[in-house]
Amino acid sequence: MLGKCIDNVRSSVPLVHNITNYVTVNDVANILLACGGSPIMSDEPADVEDITSICGGLNINIGTLNKSSIEGMHKAGRKAQELGHVLLLDPVGAGASALRTDTAVSLMEELRFTAIRGNISEIKTLAMGSGTTKGVDADVADAVTDETLGSAVAFVKELAQKTGSVIAVTGAIDLVADADRCFVIRNGRPEMGRITGTGCQLSGMMTAFLVANPDAGLEAAAAAVCAMGLAGEIAWSRMQEGDGNSTYRNRIIDAIYNMDAKTLDNGAKYEVIQ
């Protein structure tokens, strides 16, 4: 079923507007091309409305935000929302600085995101910080493990209900939830954390999956998470002696490039909790 989601990306070639950090932007562009999408980057406030208008989705990543790009995020977000586009928020570093937390919360107050993807710490920060999500119980552990799974699932489902967004929390165990259902995903490898930007790449790719699968947002987001984790597994199996994180980065993008629906369906490891 999830395999169909990547087929839809490859057949529709969704154009994704990315306002993203300059650290990992090249990898975001290449993984979007690898999965069958098409990337365009623009953060200048005077440019973003035109650019987002020709796209199907907008990926906002606050990783190296600045005053100008924050204005660009809001302008692009309003235009994309007006046009009914997919909107995704990657709140990189929310909780690590006031500016990042405030920017993420402010974007959530103004815009209704199709999906929000981050680690548990970032997502908890949003749950506590956002007026629109007031009352969400963020008193969950700082890592999603088998021991904390029940409370974590309840937390993401509640946040999904309050925000109207698909919530994706990635880590050793990934959770992708809407108000009703939660995918608990066990793809991936710990060594992916030794590469910069696997999260940013996933957010870009998830945006393309959401654009290409407009009637199945939860499945599309879960498919992107499974695809990324599975690519990490496939890439690791191709590592040779002396290879390290830089080669691993290349092999993960390569694995997305070569991934077909059948590979994704066979390799995805998940259960769905109602």
Next chain:
Amino acid sequence: MLGKCIDNVRSSVPLVHNITNYVTVNDVANILLACGGSPIMSDEPADVEDITSICGGLNINIGTLNKSSIEGMHKAGRKAQELGHVLLLDPVGAGASALRTDTAVSLMEELRFTAIRGNISEIKTLAMGSGTTKGVDADVADAVTDETLGSAVAFVKELAQKTGSVIAVTGAIDLVADADRCFVIRNGRPEMGRITGTGCQLSGMMTAFLVANPDAGLEAAAAAVCAMGLAGEIAWSRMQEGDGNSTYRNRIIDAIYNMDAKTLDNGAKYEVIQ
């Protein structure tokens, strides 16, 4: 003959100032080093005049332009022109937003570029949008194919005459023209379009070729286009099972690193139309 152009780059190590987008900038720097040039990046208006003064050429790429970098492009461009340096324009996204179109046209009105490199859509936008090129017949098809070749060649030659620039339109068939002659180039592979920034890389490399071959601008630009396409062919021949666009990116730059004059002369596939 084209092989001599890359020899001249390797023997003179031209220093190229790049005002370019943050998506593909690392690959632009590495391909400049691969071909025998030397890159320096600077977009701050208060910095660009000093930097461009120590270089031989200026590569302006509007891919992630912002208000400050646009000012930097104009300041650097004026200084480079005053010093008689090579100037190249890569109008990324011209036609996709008003800001990009206006910036490219404004730069063309102020500066005389040695070369302009883009895809057919971008170049048509410039032909229609620029006052200096008014009257150019941009009514050509949106892809250069064997069927549309005649009108496309006439178009680029006319634009070259009006602008005084070498015009390079890259795609499945590449055209590189001045007012009198047009190189029709058939190197490259379609999979290069699945890598971000092969166009940006070519623009950087073309600037180095133009600096190193001051008396043969058309040949230098054509040599850079052939070298890039040939690198794509060589790199593809080295791809192994499981490799994808990220590895392909590395292998293309590697192929430039290892390319000598003989390889380029033997592998270049072109005809010259008067």
Next chain:
Amino acid sequence: MLGKCIDNVRSSVPLVHNITNYVTVNDVANILLACGGSPIMSDEPADVEDITSICGGLNINIGTLNKSSIEGMHKAGRKAQELGHVLLLDPVGAGASALRTDTAVSLMEELRFTAIRGNISEIKTLAMGSGTTKGVDADVADAVTDETLGSAVAFVKELAQKTGSVIAVTGAIDLVADADRCFVIRNGRPEMGRITGTGCQLSGMMTAFLVANPDAGLEAAAAAVCAMGLAGEIAWSRMQEGDGNSTYRNRIIDAIYNMDAKTLDNGAKYEVIQ
């Protein structure tokens, strides 16, 4: 002895705040992860104080400085100094433009850097330009060779004394000195100069080494220099026919990823001059 320094990075996972250029930032992040550190990037003045506060060290690289990031460098630097953090300066392009020279000198006047790393030309520019280092004899040759070694060592030791910083001059022969001792290091390969950003990567990694070895700054800086050069040697030994600078870049980061204390101790080639 130097091997212990990399062990300390791996066991303590120092968080390093980087204000660095957008050309090589991805490689800086990946090499920090490769050596056992953890990178975070932020240059917005309104963001940098919070970010640097949660880190152990600050790496300031002026490679693509702009007005906003210069303000960010000063604000982050003051906060990091107030908190007793490691501060490193990489004066990319000092001497090539007035803005870069002035920025580097101004930072040196305001802050006491734990270490300053650059090529001989950049370091000489700082020695001549900075009020705090007035009187340093910068009349040394423009390359450190066996012939010029004596005067070069005297120069870096004197600059180290005047600034209170560890001074690292990298080139064919690397010098790492405090006021009393100078490591003369002969690791590395000339082909590393054909990759963009090996210097930037070293600066990021050196910051992590300094944070993880608070009581042995000179050894930590020297260990980072030896590790980078040794990685260049190991990576070169893994190059295959057709490989070039892009693959070499990946293999160098990979070699850092796989480097253990014993490998570093066995491969480091240095002498210490009192």
